[in-house]
Amino acid sequence: xxxxxxxxxxxxxxISEMWPAPQAVHDSVPDRAKSYLEQAIASIAAPSGAVMLxxxxxxxxxxxxxxxxxxxxxxxxxxxxxxxITAEMAAWxxxxxxxxxxxxxxxxxGALPDEADARKSIEFAxxxxxxxxxxxxxxxxxxxK
Numbered sequence: 001x002x003x004x005x006x007x008x009x010x011x012x013x014x015i016s017e018m019w020p021a022p023q024a025v026h027d028s029v030p031d032r033a034k035s036y037l038e039q040a041i042a043s044i045a046a047p048s049g050a051v052m053l054x055x056x057x058x059x060x061x062x063x064x065x066x067x068x069x070x071x072x073x074x075x076x077x078x079x080x081x082x083x084x085i086t087a088e089m090a091a092w093x094x095x096x097x098x099x100x101x102x103x104x105x106x107x108x109x110g111a112l113p114d115e116a117d118a119r120k121s122i123e124f125a126x127x128x129x130x131x132x133x134x135x136x137x138x139x140x141x142x143x144x145k
Contacts, residue, residue, distance in 0.1 A: 023122075028137035029129045033060035037125050040118070048103045050118035055100030057125045058093055061132055072097050089128065096121045 023041050025034045036057035040050045059072045065084060067075040076097065080090035099121060102110030113121075 026134045028133045030064045033057045044118050047113040047118040051113050051121050052100045054121040054125045092124050
């Protein structure tokens, strides 16, 4: 990545790399889920919002896979029962769902999330996107060659 910047004296210089690299959502993730996940990543400094957006991304991904009936809880359970996701992924998806519910319903007993909690939710949604969309798209492209 090359980005132009300015030195204190007004001179231009090129930025060739950034650390840490900005997190991006792969183009093979469906638009709605991608938008929720990108918004979650962009709002990491507002952890409650990021956690809720991440749960929306998970919900959107499951709906894209045809699991549209019922609640997010039932969609996660059905995805696991149909082997769309593993039991371990379902358990983590439920953690993300419950963390978002604590924020959406203002559960007074639920702790407010911090950035580490938001990052954990985003990490799951990113892994789910890789598993459901990115890897299958990569396999399809590889097989076409």
